[in-house]
Amino acid sequence: MTTIAIPRLPAGRTVRLGLSRIVNEVRAYFRQGDSVFFTFLFPLVMLTIFATAFSNQSFGTDASGNEVSAAAYYLPGMLAAGLLLSGLQNLAVDIATERSDGTLKRLAGTPLPVVSYFIGKIGQVLVTGAAQAALLLLAAGLVFGVSLPTALEDWFTFAWVFLLGVTTSAVLGIALSRLPRTGKSATAVVIPITLVLQFISGVYLPFSQLPEWLQNVANAFPLKWMAQGMRAVFLPDTFESAEPGGEWNLIGVFIATSAWLVVGLVVCRLTFRWIRKDS
Template sequence: MSAVATTTLPSPLKVGLSRTRLEVKQFFREREQLIFTFFFPIIFLAIFSAVFSGTDFSGGVTAATYFTPGMIASGIFLTSFQSLAITIAMERDEDLLKRLRGTPMSPQSYFIGKIGLVLTTSILQFGLLLAIAGLLLGVDIPTEPSKWLHFLWIFVLGTASGSVLGIAFSVVPKSGKAASAVVTPVVLLLQFISGVYFVYSSLPAWMRTVSEFFPLKWLAQGMRSVFLPDGYEVNEPGGSWQLGTGAIVLSIWLVVGLVVAQRVFRWTRRDAG
């Protein structure tokens, strides 16, 4: 009797990592998306640094230093929530998801690829923004290991929660063409009320209360704890960085996003039945 050859299929993780490489290559081929993702926060940081250069921030903090944490948080939210919500909606509308669903690739591998893309672009964007902020705008880069440990868990929680929420929100646009029109205003609204474009303590109390229900506020506040001087937390409305509360809120959004994404995610367009 001849031996029956058996083929061992690669693990979902291995396929997902291969999918990540493909996603990254495709991302860098899209010039418009590349420029928007990497240079939008940097351009805004430069603008705000110039506009508020004469503003008196307590503790000797410059405008560039104050707005850098918000731009980092905004960049993370753009590369995770906004990017995934728009691109997945477009891929669904173009029947790309339907075709991928018909291949041996598991859903886990597809999502590993998307999250791998988010991590890659977020790290590159952060590195570029920090280099320009430090070299050209005079922002003091933290050197304390404890601050970078804070940055690590804030970055991971913020990226993870933004990614799963983006996957879940991708079902909201009725078509790929409408995705940007639906997703972008939501992101802009959160940026305005979360202290990205304004000094957070100067916002109306009701606006700060609303922002506390959403992850971007806690992501921006956590980043301020990393990049602003020790003791600057007294200028926050609550008088502290509230890192514990921020970790809880981001974790809740991560769990909510996972549950909702599992329940509502679609591989086909709505009109496909």
């Protein structure tokens, strides 16, 4: 009887190459001053500005009647914005630049699998996004005196909103990287998109104060849901009534963000190439 040898897929090698690329990607990220400022430090800068500018203003009270400071009020939005900037903005600009300057073309001539490349990019976003969130939480607690949650349930919610949000943002960033025609135009194309999303998604402006039609537009995008999930963690329950439907709706946060993750994966699968077909 003849046995047919089935070749083993080099899954272990693919993962190892991807993990090694994470280290290289993180190093390269922190060597780029503009990326560090506009993606890593930008939410902290904005939190500092809002906490200082509105330090004498009350944004509401908790169940015990204690006033909620500006820093506490804006912290959830800045955490959500950090997910968008670290994932979508960072990768969309970075990959578009690599496509334009020939980096992807050179990688196409190497044995590096596309999956390893994705592992490196998404891993870099996870590492830098986690560091950014930790920096925001430390600044909020130590510098601005924000009382952080103590319940384990709240931190569990934070963990899954963060992981789902940062992964979705990273995948959407890879998908969006196809939009800019050149690396030089990448920032001009991507940054306005992320800025508009931040303004309509309850990051800088109270979501309940936006016109209903603008709320409906924001509902169609993931940042609004990520910000809502973060508010459920860090704001008192007295703020829940200001949310659409009068509830945090964490199930809706999970469904909407997961749907965008699937959309991003499908778009990446259909459109990602090492080089453009017309190049």
